[in-house]
Amino acid sequence: EAGVAQSPRYKIIEKRQSVAFWCNPISGHATLYWYQQILGQGPKLLIQFQNNGVVDDSQLPKDRFSAERLKGVDSTLKIQPAKLEDSAVYLCASSWLRTGNEQFFGPGTRLTVL
Amino acid sequence: AQSVTQPDIHITVSEGASLELRCNYSYGATPYLFWYVQSPGQGLQLLLKYFSGDTLVQGIKGFEAEFKRSQSSFNLRKPSVHWSDAAEYFCAVQLGAGSYQLTFGKGTKLSVIP
Numbered sequence: 001e002a003g004v005a006q007s008p009r010y011k012i013i014e015k016r017q018s019v020a021f022w023c024n025p026i027s028g029h030a031t032l033y034w035y036q037q038i039l040g041q042g043p044k045l046l047i048q049f050q051n052n053g054v055v056d057d058s059q060l061p062k063d064r065f066s067a068e069r070l071k072g073v074d075s076t077l078k079i080q081p082a083k084l085e086d087s088a089v090y091l092c093a094s095s096w097l098r099t100g101n102e103q104f105f106g107p108g109t110r111l112t113v114l
Numbered sequence: 115a116q117s118v119t120q121p122d123i124h125i126t127v128s129e130g131a132s133l134e135l136r137c138n139y140s141y142g143a144t145p146y147l148f149w150y151v152q153s154p155g156q157g158l159q160l161l162l163k164y165f166s167g168d169t170l171v172q173g174i175k176g177f178e179a180e181f182k183r184s185q186s187s188f189n190l191r192k193p194s195v196h197w198s199d200a201a202e203y204f205c206a207v208q209l210g211a212g213s214y215q216l217t218f219g220k221g222t223k224l225s226v227i228p
Contacts, residue, residue, distance in 0.1 A: 004157070031214060042118075042204050042218030043158070056215060091157060095214070103216060105150075105157030 002026065004106035006092050012112045018080035021109045025073070025094030031055075032069055033103060034077050035091040043091055049075060050097060079111075087113045116141040118205055120219035127195050128227045135190040135222050137205030146208040147188040148216065149179055153201045161203075164188060175199070200226045 005024040013019050025032050030051050035043035046065065048056040051072040060067070064083070069075040079086055089110050093103040117140045127133055139145060146165050150158040162173025169181040179190045188205060202223045206216045 033214075040220065042206070042220050043216075044218070045215050048214060093157075102160045102163070105159070107155065107157045 004092055004094055004104055006090075006106035006109055008109055009107065010110050010112075012114065013082055015084055015113050016081040018078065019082055019111065020076055020078045021090050021092075021111075023075045023077070023092030023106060025075070025092070026104055028096075029094035029104070030072070030097040031095045032075050033093040033095075034067055034075070035093065037089040037091055037108070039088070046077070082111075082113045084113050087111055116145065116207060116209065116217055118207055118217055118219035120203075120205055120222050122222045123220070124223045124225065126225040126227060129197050130194050133190075133192045133195045133199070133224070135203050135205075135224070137188045137190065137219060139186050139188065139205075139207050141186075141207065141209070143209075144181075144183060147179075147181060148206040148208070149173065149177070149188075149190050150204045150206060150218075151175075151201050152204065152221075158204065161190070195224075195226055197226045197228055200224055 007022050032049045034046045036046050037043040046060045047067045049069040052069045067077045089108040091108045092106045095101045095103045119138045148163045149161040151161050152158045161177050162171050164171045164181050171179050177192050181188050202221045204221045205219045
């Protein structure tokens, strides 16, 4: 079974530029999550999709972050414009639609904003 | 609001020694509890989880964890550490039925001395 795929693995941009991350979840997983992991901290949920609908985006900075999951499969997370404090690893995870089910994580995208 | 505390930021043990990583949570009811491991440049991998029943849970790679309701703790243990166990370990909670969001602790980095 293929795991969660993410690209790119690394990205360096200047502040005020825009950037996009892509995630392909495990086949059949209805639920998809984007987490932000700042150095020295645990992952923090940004947004959760169930199929192609948003379940929870309460911690997403909506003035600059956006995410979509077209057709309930792949997802894209965008930052526009980026700030220095957005430097972090962005993790995508997916799971079956059931509480307590394991969330499978991708390798993440490490973003550096200069 | 629920919170997860991992009081040890960094632990160093000798190979072959025993290991215990601490985790405490703050929540009115017993949440679902998880331990994840993150190796450098990798996504998070589930080690074990607790929902109910036997308070001693066995996981992968020889790890186990014990849930203690009276102490609101879910400590991770391993009787004999291997050099390959060097990684960062995250405790996480999920509120329970109907909730999918994971709240992570800040992590404990484990170093292993050969």
